[in-house]
Amino acid sequence: MDRIDAMRAFVAVVTEGSFSKAAITMQLSPQLVSKYVAKLEEELHTRLLNRTTRKVSLTEAGSQYFTHAQQILLSIDEMASQLGGLQQHPKGVLRISAPVSFALKHMAKLITDFQDRYPSVTVDLQLSDRKVDIVEEGFDIALRIGQLQSSSLIAKQIAPIRVVLCASPEYLKAHGTPKQLEDLESHRYLHYSYMNVETKGQIYKYLKTKQFKERSVFHSNNGDVLVEAAIAGGGLILQPTFIASEALSTGKLVVVLPEYEPSPLGLYAVYAHRKLLPHKVRCFIDFITNYYGTPPYWDENI
Structure with missing residues (x-):
């Protein structure tokens, strides 16, 4: 009873x-x-x-x-x-985890515009390139970039993420422009520490070999730092266009070996439950889904 x-x-x-x-x-x-x-x-x-x-x-x-x-x-x-x-009227605290570089460049206006539409929602945005446990750590949503593996979490793709190999014109003038993958062996490479996911593409496979990584002259877990180093003439970088687009559109960086550009990754909104989803979470997912455009606005001028 x-x-x-x-x-x-x-x-x-x-x-x-x-x-x-x-x-x-x-x-x-x-x-x-x-x-x-x-x-x-x-x-x-x-x-x-x-x-x-x-x-x-x-x-x-x-x-x-x-x-x-x-x-x-x-x-x-x-x-x-x-x-x-x-x-009916979303309110309360919305806790979001997002990658550092992406959030710094592309989420401030998103959050501001979202709160203009839903002023009763307080956003707690935490930046980390670590793969957080959204359930254990109390997040409503995590934004993740990559090719996600299957899991019990729900993942909605928000935008494609292009990744390109590029360098400054000054660096290429001094060291030559690679014409094929084997030419990379004679170049300086600025290595992103978290590039350890299984990703399709010959460039990924080549740059992830042990021998090549050991010859990398600069390692960092932050893409913004690597882009700035490349602009300064430090070497080649393989980075997403959401970080490098401004440098590419202004000519500070140029794409190398475009015919070997790897398949795009994805920006995903990841959350725990599809049923009885809090309205604040549903509203944010709906809001971000078409926010960046198709293609994303950072790819329009490159």
Whole structure:
């Protein structure tokens, strides 16, 4: 027996004055209402109602229980109403984890525009290139870049992420422009430390070989630093265009071996549950889905 349903039946009988009227109010049969109340009394080991053929009346215990039951049901209904309000009008704290470079370059305006539309949502944006455990660490959403492996999490692709090999014109003038993959052996390479995912493409396969990584002259776990080093003439870099697009569009960097450009990665919004998704999460996913455009705005001028 559902205790709440039984409690509602009891309160309805008292309020309406009879089992038949309570049944009409609850859209149940009088027999089921009577069964609910009887089971409630059985579980409480107390008679709550005195029944006659003409009317029902509260016992002393029933009077006390009625007062408390009303308060409990009111609290439950208020809570349901508040939660329903969250679904209709998103509010509360939305915790998001995002990669450092992407967030620094492309999320400040996104968050501002999102909060203009949904002013009752407070955003807590945490930047990390580490793969966070969104459930254990209490995040609503994580933005991730790569070719995601299957998991119990839900992942929605937001935008394609191009990755290009590039260098400064000054560096290429001094060291020559590679014409084929084997030419890379004579070049300086600025290595991104987190480039360890299984990614399709001959350039990835070549640059991830142990011998080539050992010849890398600069290692960093941050793509922005590597882009700046490449602009300064430090060597070749393999980086996503969302970091390098400005340098590429202004000629500070130029693409090398474009015919070997690897398949695009993806920017994904990852979250834990598809059913009963909080409205604040659903609104953010819907908002970001078309925000960056197709192709993304950072690829339009390169």
